[in-house]
Amino acid sequence: MSDVTTTDLYEVTMALSYLREDMRAPATFSLFVRDLPPGRGFLVAAGLEPALDFLAGYRVERPDVEEFADALRRPVRGLEPLLGLAFEGEVRAVPEGHAVFAGEPLLEVTAPLPQAQLAETYLLNQVCHQTAVASKAARCVLAAAGRPVVDFSLRRTHGPWAGLQAARLGALAGFAGTSNVAAATALGIPASGTMAHSYVEAFPGEEEAFRAFARCHPGPVTFLVDTYDTVAGVEVAARVLRDLARGPGCAVRLDSGDLDALARRARAVLDAAGLTDVRIVASGGLDEYGVDRLVRAGAPIDVYAVGTRIGVAADAPYLDAAYKLVEYDGRPMMKLSSAKVTAPGRKQVFRRAGQPDVVALWQEEPPDSARPLLRTVMRGGRRTGAPDHWRDARERLRADLAALPAAARRIDAPEPVRPVVSPALRELTARVRAGLEARFLRESADADTGAPASPPTGRG
Structure with missing residues (x-):
């Protein structure tokens, strides 16, 4: 099975329609988490590296078109506009290992609309699962308070590939080793095991x-x-x-x-x-809950081996994440659905020492002493640098955890860190919303009078 066909069917139907309508202008999609899961004061960005591998090798070949046609029960020739489609866009993303929060883009994809659309399912799959597992693993390290933690999750993960990811994410979070031999040898993680x-x-x-x-x-x-x-x-x-x-x-x-x-x-x-x-x-x-109780009780335990609940992120196994269109052909876009409103425009996240992050428009100047989190990691469909190593991500995480408020690091009842929105992004959001609402009013009035609807501009 090709990674190209590892997607939801509606990504294919939308991309095919875009191609037939010649809608190939640049589009920006933002991948973010709406709300942190219960019991989380932060998340750990993860999954970017396999996502970039996927995009760098993305190309729709003849067998892929045949699979799409079979799924749609249509002749192959009807799907041939997709043949040869490759990813040629840009990706700006938060490098793995950084602590991140609700409402902040973890990555943004800018590419011709059909290409950016086809990337959605695979990117969400990689980033959501790995961010959830890395976040739980990081909490285990915090709970252990300096004592070594070892990954024993392979026999309980949802398949061998998930087990390999869990071992890597544990190492990224600061685990001392893994029982997974394949992961240990492939990724340079110390192997650990005893007897049954x-x-x-x-x-x-x-x-x-x-x-x-x-x-x-x-x-x-x-x-x-x-x-x-x-x-x-x-x-x-x-x-x-x-x-x-x-x-x-x-x-x-x-x-x-x-x-x-x-x-x-x-x-x-x-x-x-x-x-x-x-x-x-x-x-x-x-x-992390059991480890925290034992450490607080002063149990004379030197090493903690964690497995079942970590490899599947048992208490928070999914993220309320989204991949939403925020700009098309230079026009800012937003969604107004109840409880699922999105902010328009390409964005940047600025990190400030001792203060909440700022979610801003991507071309804004950073606040004093702030640093941008999203980096350009792919341009023209190619990586801008060498693949990141889990050891580099571990160092980022170590620094970010040390800088987090103590309340966010707590194992029980943590207090999530909440970023703030820049004035420029607030203004753009209000302007786009007002434009969309005015358009809906015009279209409603036209429908009531029987007059032809005004052509939409898509602009706020």
């Missing part, structure tokens, strides 16, 4: 299992200690680790039960055995 309960069950007892595992794997080892009785399992692990004298880096993993109480008992057993440098790893249905 089935491994322990396969041996006559825990001691035989732990010693066999250690014989197979030289260096530091981590033993899963809660297959039967957790405290007894820790005592067995302590005896084996003391006999092996493997040195620092070894650990025991707790995967069930009251992790706070069990971690305290495990720490006492290990310390009594002289194994003060053996770490405790906790896993089992954890996300």
Whole structure:
């Protein structure tokens, strides 16, 4: 299946109509989140890199046209105006890793109208899913308060590709490693893993299992200690680790039960055995809420492994995001639907130290000491620079999180940061709205009198 045909059908029907009507003037679409999900004080911009890969390689080939025709149950020749269509436009976007907020464009696409329209579904798919997962992963890092967090999500994500994305996004957010071997090798992320309960069950007892595992794997080892009785399992692990004298880096993993109480008992057993440098790893249905409770309680846990709830962003698995036309052929456009009003015109977001962001028109001068967030990352259908690396995004996120108000970083009941709108954007919005409303009044009056409707100008 081609990425070109990974789209909603109405993108194809609209693009085909635009081509037949010769509507090929430049159009700008803005991708933004209307409202933050409940329980979020910020989002982490993510998904831009695969989106740019998609646009850079976009070209409608004969097999794509045949698939479109089959879906529409029409002859192939009726879809041939789409043949050879490629993306030749510009993209301005917030680089991955920046903290972003509701109402701010994450990216804007400017291209001939059919091209910009066909990009919608894939861009929303990539940016929405990855921003949701990256945002939850970042909250896990905040909750861990400096303790390492590891990605264990692959077996619960919605497919292998989503698992690869989750591992990358965890690394971007500051995770210390991943259990996903493919992601570790492809992306340069440290691989991390221990053993399953089935491994322990396969041996006559825990001691035989732990010693066999250690014989197979030289260096530091981590033993899963809660297959039967957790405290007894820790005592067995302590005896084996003391006999092996493997040195620092070894650990025991707790995967069930009251992790706070069990971690305290495990720490006492290990310390009594002289194994003060053996770490405790906790896993089992954890996300930022569970991690935060354990950290606040002072549980002696050294590493947190998170999986199921992170890879699917369980408490906020989707974003109220939109990809809306804001300018066509030089004319600012806006939508007036109830609760879905959009602001017209191409935009920029200015970030100010210690103050809310400013959403402005793209050619406005920045406020004092502010810096623009949206950068031109594609021009003429080509990237303007080398692909970004997740390590670069991680550094951006680290800086942005440090600058966020404490209330936005809170795990429970965070207070979202709300950007402000520049006077110039407010004025343009009011002018375009007034023009549209006046046009509707004229058309309504013409309909009442039976007079021909006035031709629309599309201008505010």
